[in-house]
Amino acid sequence: MKTSKFLLLVRTAVPAGLLAVTSWGHASTVWNGPSIAFYHTQENNLQDQLAADVKLTRGSSGGLYNSAMESGAVSDTSPKGTAWAVGTLANFSTLSYGPCPLEAGNRPPNLVNTTFVVHLTSASDDIYLQLTLTNWGGAGGSGDKTFGYIRTTASAPPPTISITNPVSGAVFGAPATVSIGASASVSSGTVTNVQFFTNGVSLKSVTTAPFIVTAGNLAAGAYALKAVATAAGISATSSVVNITVLSPPTVSITNPVSGAVFAAPANVSIGATATAASGTVTNVQFFTNGVSLASLTAAPFTLTANNLAAGAYTLTAVAKASGILATSTPVNVTVVNPAPVVISAASVSGGLFSFSYAGNAGLSYVVQSSSNLVNWLPVTTNLAAANPVPFSNPATNGVQFFRIGLLPNP
Numbered sequence: 001m002k003t004s005k006f007l008l009l010v011r012t013a014v015p016a017g018l019l020a021v022t023s024w025g026h027a028s029t030v031w032n033g034p035s036i037a038f039y040h041t042q043e044n045n046l047q048d049q050l051a052a053d054v055k056l057t058r059g060s061s062g063g064l065y066n067s068a069m070e071s072g073a074v075s076d077t078s079p080k081g082t083a084w085a086v087g088t089l090a091n092f093s094t095l096s097y098g099p100c101p102l103e104a105g106n107r108p109p110n111l112v113n114t115t116f117v118v119h120l121t122s123a124s125d126d127i128y129l130q131l132t133l134t135n136w137g138g139a140g141g142s143g144d145k146t147f148g149y150i151r152t153t154a155s156a157p158p159p160t161i162s163i164t165n166p167v168s169g170a171v172f173g174a175p176a177t178v179s180i181g182a183s184a185s186v187s188s189g190t191v192t193n194v195q196f197f198t199n200g201v202s203l204k205s206v207t208t209a210p211f212i213v214t215a216g217n218l219a220a221g222a223y224a225l226k227a228v229a230t231a232a233g234i235s236a237t238s239s240v241v242n243i244t245v246l247s248p249p250t251v252s253i254t255n256p257v258s259g260a261v262f263a264a265p266a267n268v269s270i271g272a273t274a275t276a277a278s279g280t281v282t283n284v285q286f287f288t289n290g291v292s293l294a295s296l297t298a299a300p301f302t303l304t305a306n307n308l309a310a311g312a313y314t315l316t317a318v319a320k321a322s323g324i325l326a327t328s329t330p331v332n333v334t335v336v337n338p339a340p341v342v343i344s345a346a347s348v349s350g351g352l353f354s355f356s357y358a359g360n361a362g363l364s365y366v367v368q369s370s371s372n373l374v375n376w377l378p379v380t381t382n383l384a385a386a387n388p389v390p391f392s393n394p395a396t397n398g399v400q401f402f403r404i405g406l407l408p409n410p
Helices: 087-095
Strands: 017-021 027-029 035-041 048-051 054-058 064-066 082-086 115-120 127-136 145-152 160-165 171-173 176-185 193-197 201-206 211-218 221-231 233-239 243-246 250-255 261-263 265-273 281-288 291-296 301-308 310-322 326-327 330-338 346-350 350-357 365-372 377-383 389-394 401-406
Touching: 035 054, 035 127, 048 127, 048 176, 054 401, 082 201, 087 115, 087 127, 160 221, 160 233, 160 281, 171 176, 171 326, 176 193, 176 221, 193 211, 211 221, 261 265, 265 281, 265 310, 265 330, 281 301, 291 301, 301 310, 365 389, 377 389
Parallel strands: 027 127, 171 243, 261 330
Antiparallel strands: 017 027, 035 145, 048 054, 054 064, 082 115, 115 127, 127 145, 160 176, 176 211, 193 201, 193 221, 221 233, 221 243, 250 265, 265 301, 281 291, 281 310, 310 326, 310 330, 346 350, 350 389, 365 377, 365 401
């Protein structure tokens, strides 16, 4: 009976930042992340834990050993779970690996500044890292350090970051105050900093969530927003969010004038002028006491507020251009119930015929005269400044009659 043999090549996924080398039946991991320094002395008796079952250390004599698997160094076999080669990670796959050369009898001081590739070969590990010996005993200027090295670590995955607000294409009115928020995370570790930029200029750094900053007093112009997150010394940059700041339109109420008084029920004509530095005014909305009266989409921006009862009214207009709103300065007017016109007793003094009449301050009145109670002629029209309203006219020898009338609202 003929037997067939099969060779299976397996490729497995590796976390971002780690190199994967495919070998027969599995994928090897290469630690090419940031380097760290390790120093061991008789006083500190530190152990460098490379993996769950690999801890490098050294006793008072002899070479290195793996304290997770051994109680001391044994020539040509320690540290267990490791294989060593002189070289760098650049050619780790072509190196010849063997026992650790850092044994007391192998004159390790002569190997100070030598770079090795260490292969972690235990059942749960298949990891390659780079290690440069910096101290051994009194060599290398180490003093009382029994050994030391610099080795590579696993590359940390980069963080992810995105600007959550404002949305790209958003438009604001100048001077703009814009809240900028970002979402940042990392699969292992913690995001330790998010730095915000406007047009490439740093705005602010935030070290803890929520990652939010406020950009204040932005002048009209285009702004490119981005955020940079950092975790374990590795940074990532968000996609750019573009926003625009526009000069807002200008709007003002042209009539009535502030302080005007009307007789109830009042029909008040309200007019406004509105312009935009960029674009076109697309809407002007009128309000009385905060309640919308109407919206106009084209000039002239004029309307009438009808049947206003007695009371105080604050008039405003809101103009819109390119999505930006601007509000006029408020205009305050008053609507009053007109008081009956009552004429006081007349008097003559100094050649003047004088009397006063009851009226409402702010309303307009006309004084008419007649010699026959049939034909009436206007003598004066005035805006009452106070109540009562004084009136004087040169005295005549003939008979003269006077009457007072309230003029219609303007």
